[in-house]
Amino acid sequence: MPVLTRLIPSPVVVDISRGALDDLAGLLADQRISSNGKLAFAISGGSGAALRERFAPELPNADWYEVGGGTIDDAIKLADAMKTGRYDAVVGLGGGKIIDCAKFAAARIGLPLVAVATNLSHDGLCSPVATLDNDAGRGSYGVPNPIAVVIDLDVIREAPVRFVRSGIGDAISNISAVRDWELAHETRGEDIDGLAAAMARQAGEAVLRHPGGVGDDAFLQVLAEGLVLTGISMSVAGDSRPASGACHEINHAFDLLFPKRAASHGEQCGMGAAFATFLRGDKETAHLMVEVLRRHGLPVLPAEIGFSVEEFVKVVEYAPQTRPGRYTILEHLDLSTDQIRDAYADYAEAIGS
Secondary structure: OOOOOOOOOOOOEEEEEOOOOOOHHHHHHHOOOOOOOOEEEEEEOOOHHHHHHHHHHHOOOOEEEEEOOOEHHHHHHHHHHHOOOOOOEEEEEEOHHHHHHHHHHHHHHOOOEEEEEOOOOOHHHHOOEEEEEEOOEEEEEEOOOOOEEEEEHHHHHHOOHHHHHHHHHHHHHHHHHHHHHHHHHHHHOOOOOHHHHHHHHHHHHHHHOOOOOOOOHHHHHHHHHHHHHHHHHHHHHOOOHHHOOHHHHHHHHHHHHOOOOOOOHHHHHHHHHHHHHHHOOOHHHHHHHHHHHHHOOOOOOHHHHOOOHHHHHHHHHHHHHHOOOOOOHHHHHOOOHHHHHHHHHHHHHHHOO
């Protein structure tokens, strides 16, 4: 009887702890990623300067590149600047935009990526996707998984608390995304990867049910681990399905319809997940999501991020167009404008607006 297994694409190193960055050079050398520190660092032009000042003395052979923004053009410019350096690896040191640009640039020049996250705003730090703005709005570009992920909880504590809150919303939205995937499997026969679904769901449940808050190391550890596991679940599945359902369709619709007014990714995904869960008829889970989102200071109603009911109705109506071919509760119900308006009124009344 043959033993059947599969290889799971995942980082060689995942270090989530206090002081994880105290010996970054040693960690990379010990793991044979770069024995001589010949690295290309991608950093922001703002907070990146302080990080460069901290690490440059330990890494005299490294070169440092400031990333202008989070666009596809920024990522291509970064790759072009790095391609002649004969580096061992690219290190994305910063928030989501920096890491996404670094992921794309590393893939373009054929180098492994080390993701060093300075905040926990979303699950992209370990995903096989780089999300970058382009002329059409925003695109998702397939890239290899990072070879290493380093998250220093001391550094995370220094980031604005809104970034941690955003990560909470993104993690919790996994629960709704997996239910959408299961719905597509049940009604349309879409293939579902049980391992990827389990990883994403449990990452979301761990954050949803943890009693701590953004000031607790134990909670930050669970959140960071959940975001990393979510990224790996997408690699296992081969796409974003385990972490992207109606919740993310609603998020993308906010971004596309109101690009100058949209809130953070996690804020919109968390609210989208609560509403989608309510639409699905799972009132108990929807109420728990709302309770936890509110406890962490996240929005659950559009007015809390500056949108009217009619604007939210427009967002939900437009949402399925953001992911053609993806089947979620929104496509399943195929609600009219008036039905969306009525469903939102029921949701707002049920959660106590």
